[in-house]
Amino acid sequence: MIQILKVDEWESNPHRWYVADVKTFTGWRAIARTFGITELKQFKEMLVGKYHATIESYNPFTDFLLFTFDNYANAHKFKLDVNRIARKQNIQVEKWVKK
Numbered sequence: 001m002i003q004i005l006k007v008d009e010w011e012s013n014p015h016r017w018y019v020a021d022v023k024t025f026t027g028w029r030a031i032a033r034t035f036g037i038t039e040l041k042q043f044k045e046m047l048v049g050k051y052h053a054t055i056e057s058y059n060p061f062t063d064f065l066l067f068t069f070d071n072y073a074n075a076h077k078f079k080l081d082v083n084r085i086a087r088k089q090n091i092q093v094e095k096w097v098k099k
Contacts, residue, residue: 005030005086005093009072009079016068017075019082024093028065034085040065051078 005026009019021030032043040058047053047067052074056066069075085091 002092002094005034005082005091007031007079007082009075011072015070017070017072018068019075019079021093026093027063029063030091030093031082034082034089034091047078051075053078 003024005021006023007019007021008023009017011017021027024030028040028043029038032038032040035043035046037043037046043065044055044067048055051069053067053069056068058065069078
């Protein structure tokens with residue numbers, strides 16, 4: 001099933017904020033694509049520079065990037081920007097369906 005990319009935000013202990021696509025589990029590449037970014041280094045630089053995110057870890061074998069935010073305001077701004085751009089550009093992702 002195809003749908004427009006949409007990210008959500010949530011808080012965990014100890015007071016760290018996360019933003020990710022929890023419905024289709026597309027990973028960092030689909031989110032980066034909303035900003036016209038294709039390289040991991042550029043995406044990390046944007047997260048840190050513009051949204052004040054912290055890069056927690058990256059696993060090159062699974063291509064999994066974990067980033068967090070210190071406060072709600074930064075996480076929420078990132079979420080709103082991603083969702084607004086994804087809607088405007090009609091960025092579609094495939095929903096994972098368990099068989």
